[in-house]
Amino acid sequence: MKMKPMRRLNIHSILLALCLLSGMTLGAQTRNRAYEEYIEKYREVAIEEMKRYHIPASITLAQGLLESGAGRSELARKSNNHFGIKCGSTWEGRTVRHNDDAPRECFRAYRHARESYRDHSKFLSTGARYAFLFRLKITDYKGWARGLKKAGYATDSRYAQRLIDIIELYDLDKYDRKDGLKWAKENPNPHQPYLANELVYVIARKGDTFKSLGKELDISHRKLRKYNELPKDYELKGGEIIYIEEKKKRADKDHIVYVVRSGDSMYSISQKFGIRLKNLYKMNRMNPESPAPKVGDILRLR
CATH class of the missing domain: 3.10.350.10 (LysM domain)
Known part of the structure; x- marks a missing residue:
């Protein structure tokens, strides 16, 4: 299933971020209260996404800060879209029109910011162009930042350095070390996530159990059984599709x-x-x- 690439970081986001910094650059090593409040509000969500989708929390937070101007961009305030994801041909949810590369482009709208974070995780973890990033250590935020730029996430030539500056100024990598390092040691060979019907799933391996999958994916083993409509006594054999969220009532528009x-x-x-x-x-x-x-x-x- 193909998703439309995210918008590039536009001039409005950059200007908004500069305004929030009140004329002070990251290089001046001056923290901004708006950034600190955003981090405090969404750090737990970023860590939760890291546990499930294996994306460094520091990267998620830095991108959220940069793309949404610490949650103060119009797209974030009115539509809870913190990462600027455009509609794409498969999107069936709420939408909003917003001027970006062209007038009145279609962007996804969410009920809560948490939904935007989840959609961002799905975009990176299931996009072929970003697959190489998941071979990096979860604590390698510099590699992730440079890799995102290399993969074409944004056209801004300084995009990677902007992410790195934010992470280092606000010590965001501590969230990777706190939970990410422990997770990486416990799961040296994590399951690759895939996408079907806008839902994330993994392929069970021989020797997997619902408890072991639940621990790796940070989800209750009971929910895994429920989401996949499997009885309590079912044991994984390997090769099964295992969804980590509830299935939908119908397929996407491409599969009638x-x-x-x-x-x-x-x-x-x-x-x-x-x-x-x-x-x-x-x-x-x-x-x-x-x-x-x-x-x-x-x-x-x-």
């Missing part, structure tokens, strides 16, 4: 119907497309007692 293939079941199809099993049955006027679909049958996905 599906032609059943050999080896498919209603459950495997529901997992493949991130649809709740009961909704897949309902859309196709079936129930768990109905005969299994045959190869060549066409099932509705939305």
Whole structure:
């Protein structure tokens, strides 16, 4: 599933950040209260995202500060969009029009800032262009900052250095060391996250358990079973799709119907497309007692 690239850091964000600094540059080593308040407000969210998606909390906070002007940009204040993610062709949520590279461009709007942080995590962790970043140590904020610039996250030539300056001025890397280093030692070979139907999932490996996955992904093993509609006595065999958030009632707009293939079941199809099993049955006027679909049958996905 392809997401539209984020907007580049525009002149409005830069000017707003400069205004917040009241004429003082980061190089002058003068902290700004607005930045400190933003960090205090969102640091726990950034750490939570780091545990689940393996992105340094320092990087997430620095990007949030830079892109939203410490939460004071119009996009952040009115639409809770802290990272400037544009709508893209697959977005089905709330939207807002905002002048950026062109007049009245479509941006995603969120109910809460936390949703913006989650969307940012999904964007980085599932984007092919950013895959190489996840081979870096979670404490290597400089490598992450330079890698984001290299991957084309922003066109600003000083983007990486701006992130590094913010991280070092506000000691944001302490949030990576506090939880990130412990996590990295406990999970030297983390599961790669993937995206389906705007939902994040991992592929279970042989030897995985719901408890071990829950510990790595910082989520209750009971929720993992619930989200994936699996009974209490089910044991992972390896190769299963495991969602870390609740599946949706229907597939995305790119998947309207599906032609059943050999080896498919209603459950495997529901997992493949991130649809709740009961909704897949309902859309196709079936129930768990109905005969299994045959190869060549066409099932509705939305």
